[in-house]
Amino acid sequence: MATLVFLHAHPDDEATSTGGTMALAHDLGHRVVWICCTDGSQGTRTGDADESVSQVRRREARASAEILGVDRLVFLEHQDSGMHGWASNNDPEAFMNVDPQVVGADVAGILDEEDADVLVGYDWHGNYGHPDHIMVHKVMNAAADQAARRPRVLQATMNRDAMRDGYDPELGGIDPDAPGDDGNPFGTPESELAWKVNVNETVMRKRAALAAHESQEDAKQLLAIPDEFFALGFRHEYFIEEGRGPMVEAWPFD
Numbered sequence: 001m002a003t004l005v006f007l008h009a010h011p012d013d014e015a016t017s018t019g020g021t022m023a024l025a026h027d028l029g030h031r032v033v034w035i036c037c038t039d040g041s042q043g044t045r046t047g048d049a050d051e052s053v054s055q056v057r058r059r060e061a062r063a064s065a066e067i068l069g070v071d072r073l074v075f076l077e078h079q080d081s082g083m084h085g086w087a088s089n090n091d092p093e094a095f096m097n098v099d100p101q102v103v104g105a106d107v108a109g110i111l112d113e114e115d116a117d118v119l120v121g122y123d124w125h126g127n128y129g130h131p132d133h134i135m136v137h138k139v140m141n142a143a144a145d146q147a148a149r150r151p152r153v154l155q156a157t158m159n160r161d162a163m164r165d166g167y168d169p170e171l172g173g174i175d176p177d178a179p180g181d182d183g184n185p186f187g188t189p190e191s192e193l194a195w196k197v198n199v200n201e202t203v204m205r206k207r208a209a210l211a212a213h214e215s216q217e218d219a220k221q222l223l224a225i226p227d228e229f230f231a232l233g234f235r236h237e238y239f240i241e242e243g244r245g246p247m248v249e250a251w252p253f254d
């Protein structure tokens, strides 16, 4: 059995991007570690004044971890940078402005404690250009370089070609060729992918994990999708692994 460490930017990214793979890994007996880099403090603020946004999000993340079968959840508590162009980007403490080598050393420490076999992060532009997601890519590389035993590195991404096939301008949704937060199109062309993971078995747990982030507007929008369409849209998760390809539909962690 392997130890898999998933590096995510905000609470709820684990659900939308790799939730199915995390739950499947748990079911297959692997150890699943989730490192949440930011406090999610730029997320949707709800009415309850007794809890800060980051407290709410930590609570929701724990509930999600429970659903996905996460063995260890680590909060790095960096300050959420917000979307590209927000005033919060200018804060020197924002995650996007920290030194990726320094955070990479912290993550490498966890990789060493866990003697991790695999580190999962994001592609070079963070799938859709969110500055904190781009930082996750940099931290992923810095951590893998600094780990005592270099883990396999997988980059979670979206399949731009599959997204295009599923996109109907009449129905709305995301046009993968339109510029994302940083001006780049969404995800990665299929020709650059290594793994297509079928998470049909766990896709409803992925949905439940997303529902744990009930304070968040983005989550609510996705949860408005009827179950059967959610299952169709979210039953595949895609990963880049350097040196591997063309893409195969298989379980990457045997």
Ligand SMILES: [Zn+2]
Pocket (backbone or CB within 6 Å): 009, 010, 013, 130, 132, 133
């Ligand atoms: Zn995020």
